[in-house]
Amino acid sequence: MTPSDGMAPLPLFPLSSVLLPGAAAALRIFEPRYLDLVRDCGRNGSGFGVCLILEGSETGAPALPAAVGTLAVIEDFDRGADGLLVLRVRGERRFRVRHTRVRDNGLVVADVTWLAEDETMRPRPEHMLLAELLRRMLEHAVGDSVVRIPEHRFEDAAWVGWRLAELLPLAEPERQALLQEDDIHARLQQLLEHVA
Template sequence: MTNFIPIFPLGVVIYPGEQLNLHIFEPRYKQMITDCHAQQKLFGIPTVMEKKVNELGTLMRITEISKVYENGEMDIKTEGVKVFRILEVVKSIPDKLYSGAIVTYPDNEEGRGRPDLMRMVITGIRELHRLLKLSKEFKKPDELLNVYDVAHHAGLSLEEEYELLGLMTEMQRQEYLKRHLQKVIPVITEMEQLKDRVKLNGHFKNLSSLDLEL
């Protein structure tokens, strides 16, 4: 299935099911959001990296226009619907300031994947937060969480978040986060141990001699 959608390129990765608040201030996007809201149409947020619009993005639904300012700027609430792949960017639309794209929607399996693997991922993310001294709570019970719910909490770079967006089964996404956490947690643990050693500041206290036969 292919269709045409207005696009709002941003330097972020949005996942299906994710809720995103936006402040709309550019004239072209004020027009786009006004059109989409009036016609109950969806729009797309493709990811921008290194000043390039990438082919993958997420279709977005406007759930609320929270505030309209006197100058036409808006605060809106949106929700990710599904992943799209751009086939062609349409830079000029008659009588419109904004651009669009012809897109297709890859088959994306959003099931439970492997519950045991998901538990490992959640445990890893909580260990990461503990090491970083962060306090974060997920919006769902653990048994209802999927990778899209927790991906932004795993310390991925923008490039890694984009790679994750391109994985089309839940098990692939779970494996991706598991490998990422297995890579970064030992590094952070070593950094914490290094900080502890630095705190000693060269002074060693309460050291007892070792009972060695020399």
Template structure:
């Protein structure tokens, strides 16, 4: 007997949601207000996928086919019909088939579990944690937004690989590629490669900033104007 496909409401976004990570949402577009109404009337879950090309508002977007199921854990409805949601990613999914928007996006999906943890995952996690802290500290030193460099990751390599991927200061395309890795070992190896490249880039930027802010030359130091009293010797 053929099993009926799982159909899930979908919320394409310009960012990537990883399993185990929080997702705050401000829902104002009418079709997505309807999505929230339908979710809260039944199973409070919807899928989140990255928009490859297009906009979050208005439709006509091109969507990726790997995403994460978000579960609504908090919902506040405003007087004008907008929703404020607190959600959390619960599991990874593949989109098998996109259905027509009615009125919001829907898709036939299948759960996509991570591969088993490989023997190299533990050592990779230790290295990735150290490199991620280094990147976050350097990013903050440059005055750019970053998570605290004192972060602690989960002991479970699968969840930790998702946490590290989410906290790494990369763009949506890199985040999506990390989400789409088959398992934690491949994800951590990919993340290590990205962090090595990012470290080299940040070190160059810090070196340039240090040169720009180097000690002033003698000619640049302030000199007393004629008639100024010289400083006291005992102060």
């Protein structure tokens, strides 16, 4: 289900980490409110929002979510060795939280507006170093598998930025700042300053 551009209600899964567009994450599900969320997503073919926790924790009382998050779509699920449900999700479109409310079961639901999707554009000359850095990081991490990544990906400024934001050793507030930045080149500049 593709989100529309208008305001829409979205169940939230606040985390102590940032989910970036295109990034994968594994989530262990055991609280009833999140089991209900997964059931509803399965029935509706929908995703849910992941937001960084600003106050609170991942379990217990509802946490205060950051104002910008990422739509998470379930790609796979399994049972862990401990018997808990494990989801593999992937980040898709970014959104801004407008209002939140808490259901009786403790699940936070937000009215969100969808942020513009990134345009495909080449990195500026001063950011080409970042594409090469990403290529080397991927070669080191996965070896020969990097050849399967199409060359045009390294010429897509947004993709390069999101992958570096995922792989570099950034603090979660730094990742959140990148997630909140709408300007692709400004994101790359922040990353360049981090690695310089």
